[in-house]
Amino acid sequence: MKTLRVFLLLFCATTLAFAGDNEFRGVVHAIEGHYGVRHMHIPLLGFALFFVRPEGVSGLKLAVFEDFHGPTAPEDVSRVVESSLGAGWYPFIRVHSKNDGNDDGETTLIYANPSGGKLRMMIVNVEPSEATVVELKLSEHAIKQWLKEPGEKAEDQSAHRRHHADD
Amino acid sequence: MKIKTRTNATLWLVVLLALPMLARAQDVKIPPDVEKLSARAKETVEVTMDGPMLRWASKFLSAEDPEEAKCAKLVANLKGIYVRSFEFDKDGAYSAAEVEALRSQFRSPAWSRVVGVRSERDGDNVDIFFKLENDKMAGIVIISAEARELTFVNIVGPLEVEQLADLGGEFGIPKLNPKDLSKSSSKAQRGDRR
Numbered sequence: 001m002k003t004l005r006v007f008l009l010l011f012c013a014t015t016l017a018f019a020g021d022n023e024f025r026g027v028v029h030a031i032e033g034h035y036g037v038r039h040m041h042i043p044l045l046g047f048a049l050f051f052v053r054p055e056g057v058s059g060l061k062l063a064v065f066e067d068f069h070g071p072t073a074p075e076d077v078s079r080v081v082e083s084s085l086g087a088g089w090y091p092f093i094r095v096h097s098k099n100d101g102n103d104d105g106e107t108t109l110i111y112a113n114p115s116g117g118k119l120r121m122m123i124v125n126v127e128p129s130e131a132t133v134v135e136l137k138l139s140e141h142a143i144k145q146w147l148k149e150p151g152e153k154a155e156d157q158s159a160h161r162r163h164h165a166d167d
Numbered sequence: 168m169k170i171k172t173r174t175n176a177t178l179w180l181v182v183l184l185a186l187p188m189l190a191r192a193q194d195v196k197i198p199p200d201v202e203k204l205s206a207r208a209k210e211t212v213e214v215t216m217d218g219p220m221l222r223w224a225s226k227f228l229s230a231e232d233p234e235e236a237k238c239a240k241l242v243a244n245l246k247g248i249y250v251r252s253f254e255f256d257k258d259g260a261y262s263a264a265e266v267e268a269l270r271s272q273f274r275s276p277a278w279s280r281v282v283g284v285r286s287e288r289d290g291d292n293v294d295i296f297f298k299l300e301n302d303k304m305a306g307i308v309i310i311s312a313e314a315r316e317l318t319f320v321n322i323v324g325p326l327e328v329e330q331l332a333d334l335g336g337e338f339g340i341p342k343l344n345p346k347d348l349s350k351s352s353s354k355a356q357r358g359d360r361r
Binding site: 074090091092093094095096097112114117140143144147150 | 205209210211215216217219220223224226227228
């Protein structure tokens with residue numbers, strides 16, 4: 001019974017954290033409104049993200065859109081995302097890979113919100129059939145790694161996310 | 168008469184409001200020729216770090232590490248770092264004439280080319296241009312062209328040639344050989360142009 005109470009408490013805490021983040025929800029709603037898609041409901045996602053997260057990352061939030069059929073050109077996606085991000089968010093990295101010469105490839109946009117010793121990142125990844133929105137906070141060590149090799153880290157992030165999607 | 172005065176006042180107001188925008192437009196971060204290349208690239212990576220991001224980022228470079236401490240001092244004074252890197256799926260996806268047209272944009276009196284490396288064997292070409300304002304370095308452009316990769320870096324703000332080596336390897340800027348830069352630096356100070 002005690003385990004169940006702890007479980008429920010943690011689940012509620014992570015769900016409340018999700019509800020409190022207007023910017024993350026703003027980006028998710030902007031994508032839903034613009035492309036006519038709904039993000040998937042993943043049971044116990046908040047609970048799972050609390051325990052399973054990459055090193056140096058906290059406050060992880062994730063929304064996945066399946067059956068996404070919108071244009072994936074970086075200009076289209078950035079227009080939608082930037083319309084919902086508030087002041088303090090800066091465009092940081094943009095990666096676009098083409099699918100065998102096809103313009104509708106994969107786009108990853110990363111926006112950064114630096115404040116004090118923390119860096120919040122909003123990562124939007126769009127593919128011809130799927131899209132994801134991730135918000136995370138980086139530790140000091142992780143920030144240093146991102147600043148050293150931003151392009152490589154963005155590509156890693158994209159590949160890491162692809163690997164999980166394939167599983 | 169009153170209407171004319173009001174129209175003139177409105178016109179002046181519009182001109183005054185537009186001036187800062189015009190000044191910003193002249194300070195080109197990424198030339199349109201570079202942006203066009205992304206249409207043909209298999210993969211495009213863009214890194215944008217404006218002033219506020221750079222000032223914040225400089226705090227994360229360690230004061231205890233002498234290399235990082237030098238870099239932090241430098242970065243805090245910069246106005247922006249803009250990197251565009253294109254990867255192509257075959258040789259010849261972009262022409263030598265296109266790169267030459269890009270280089271020619273930095274052959275104005277405000278710019279000096281201080282490094283020009285040509286490798287016949289690998290086909291790797293690197294050019295570094297410096298912008299001078301009131302006899303002080305005000306910006307650096309690096310154009311690195313390989314058979315299947317093209318990288319354009321624009322660093323806006325005060326920076327010395329030797330300091331470029333300190334920035335190499337950070338913020339997506341390619342690592343540069345300090346020996347090449349110091350040789351080029353002395354040439355730049357003598358006013359040599361290649």
